[in-house]
Amino acid sequence: MDEQQWLADRFAEHRSHLRAVAFRMLGSLSEADDALQDAWLRASRADVGQVDNLAGWLTTIVARVCLNMLRSRGRRRDEPLDIQTADPLLGPASAGDPEHEVVMADSVGVALLVVLDTLSPAERLAFVLHDLFAVPFEEIAPILERSPEATRQLASRARRRVRGAAPAPHADxxxxxxxxxxxxxxxxxxxxxxxxxxxxxxxxxxxxxxxxxxxxxxxxxxxxxxxxxxxxxxxxxxxxxxxxxxxxxxxxxxxxxxxxxxxxxxxxxxxxxxxxxxxxxxxxxxxxxxxxx
Missing domain, CATH: 3.10.450.50 (Nuclear Transport Factor 2; Chain: A,)
Structure with a gap:
C-alpha cells in the first residue's frame, strides 16, 4: 500500500472525530464537510513521515481550516450553502439532508451553537478544542499564534459567555x-x-x-x-x-x-x-x- 492510500485510510478512520470538531467550530454540516475536504487536500500534500500523533495532526489541520473560514465569515457573513458532498473520504452526502443536520444540532445543543456563534474565531477555537475535545492549550496556542496562557484566557472568556450570568435566585x-x-x-x-x-x-x-x-x-x-x-x-x-x-x-x-x-x-x-x-x-x-x- 502506498503512502497516499495509507493516509486516505487513516483520514477515513478519523473522519467522524474531525467532522465533529468542524461542526462545533462552524455550526453547519455543509461547511464542516467543506472544511474536511480542504483539510484532506492539505494533508494529502504534506509529508507525514515525521508525524507522531496522526489524529492530533489532522485535528490541527481541520482547526486551522475552520479558523480561516470563521475569519472569512466574519468579514462576509454569508449564509452557508447546502451543498451535497460526494467525496468518498467524507462518506454519504448528508450535508444536504436537513433531517440529519437537525439531529446533529440537537445532539450538540442548539443553544451551544448559538452562543458559540457570538464568540470571536479565536475564542471559539480555544473553547471548542480545549473544553469539548480536551486538546491541551500548548497544542492550541500555535494554531492561534499566541502563548498558552493567552490561549487559556481566550477559552476562559468563551466559557463565561457559554455559562452566562447566574439566573435570578428565585428562578425555578x-x-x-x-x-x-x-x-x-x-x-x-x-x-x-x-x-x-x-x-x-x-x-x-x-x-x-x-x-x-x-x-x-x-x-x-x-x-x-x-x-x-x-x-x-x-x-x-x-x-x-x-x-x-x-x-x-x-x-x-x-x-x-x-x-x-x-x-x-x-x-x-x-x-x-x-x-x-x-x-x-x-x-x-x-x-x-x-x-x-
Whole structure:
C-alpha cells in the first residue's frame, strides 16, 4: 500500500472525530464537510513521515481550516450553502439532508451553537478544542499564534459567555424548563390537546414585525388562538432548542448555528401566560444568551 492510500485510510478512520470538531467550530454540516475536504487536500500534500500523533495532526489541520473560514465569515457573513458532498473520504452526502443536520444540532445543543456563534474565531477555537475535545492549550496556542496562557484566557472568556450570568435566585429553572420543553414537544408533535394544557386561558402571544413581516407587531390572545398560531408557526421549526434568555428559560431557533428567532416565555405556576416571539435583529442582539446545564 502506498503512502497516499495509507493516509486516505487513516483520514477515513478519523473522519467522524474531525467532522465533529468542524461542526462545533462552524455550526453547519455543509461547511464542516467543506472544511474536511480542504483539510484532506492539505494533508494529502504534506509529508507525514515525521508525524507522531496522526489524529492530533489532522485535528490541527481541520482547526486551522475552520479558523480561516470563521475569519472569512466574519468579514462576509454569508449564509452557508447546502451543498451535497460526494467525496468518498467524507462518506454519504448528508450535508444536504436537513433531517440529519437537525439531529446533529440537537445532539450538540442548539443553544451551544448559538452562543458559540457570538464568540470571536479565536475564542471559539480555544473553547471548542480545549473544553469539548480536551486538546491541551500548548497544542492550541500555535494554531492561534499566541502563548498558552493567552490561549487559556481566550477559552476562559468563551466559557463565561457559554455559562452566562447566574439566573435570578428565585428562578425555578427546572420547573420552567419542563414547561418550555413540553411546549416544544407539543408543537413539534402537533399535539393540540397537550399544548392547550400548558397555556393559561388568557395567554397572549406577541410576534414582532420581523416574525410576520408586518408593519406592526401581531398579538394573539386566548389559549385556543395562541395554540393554533403556535402549532402553525412551529410545524416547520427546525434547529430549535431550550436556552437561557436574559436568565429565563426560552427557546432559540438557529439554522446553521445562527440565531434567527427566540421565544421568551412568561410562566406562572405551570402555565404559560405570555409568549414573546423575537426576530428583529436589534432585539436578538440585545438578548443575553447562555446554555442551560
Amino acid at each position: 429553572l427546572t420547573r420552567r424548563r419542563k414547561v418550555v420543553e413540553a411546549f416544544l414537544s407539543a408543537t413539534r408533535g402537533q399535539d393540540f390537546r397537550a399544548l392547550i394544557t400548558l397555556l393559561h386561558p388568557e395567554v397572549t402571544l406577541r410576534a414582532d414585525r420581523a416574525v410576520m413581516l408586518t408593519a406592526e407587531p401581531v398579538t394573539v390572545a386566548g389559549a385556543e388562538p395562541v395554540a393554533k398560531g403556535a402549532m402553525a408557526a412551529m410545524r416547520r421549526a427546525r434547529f430549535t432548542g431550550p436556552a437561557l434568555l436574559d436568565g429565563a428559560v426560552g427557546l432559540v431557533m438557529a439554522p446553521h448555528g445562527r440565531l434567527r428567532v427566540a421565544l421568551a416565555f412568561t410562566i406562572a405556576g405551570d402555565l404559560i401566560t405570555a409568549i414573546d416571539v423575537i426576530a428583529e435583529p436589534d432585539r436578538l442582539d440585545r438578548l443575553q444568551l447562555a446554555v442551560l446545564d
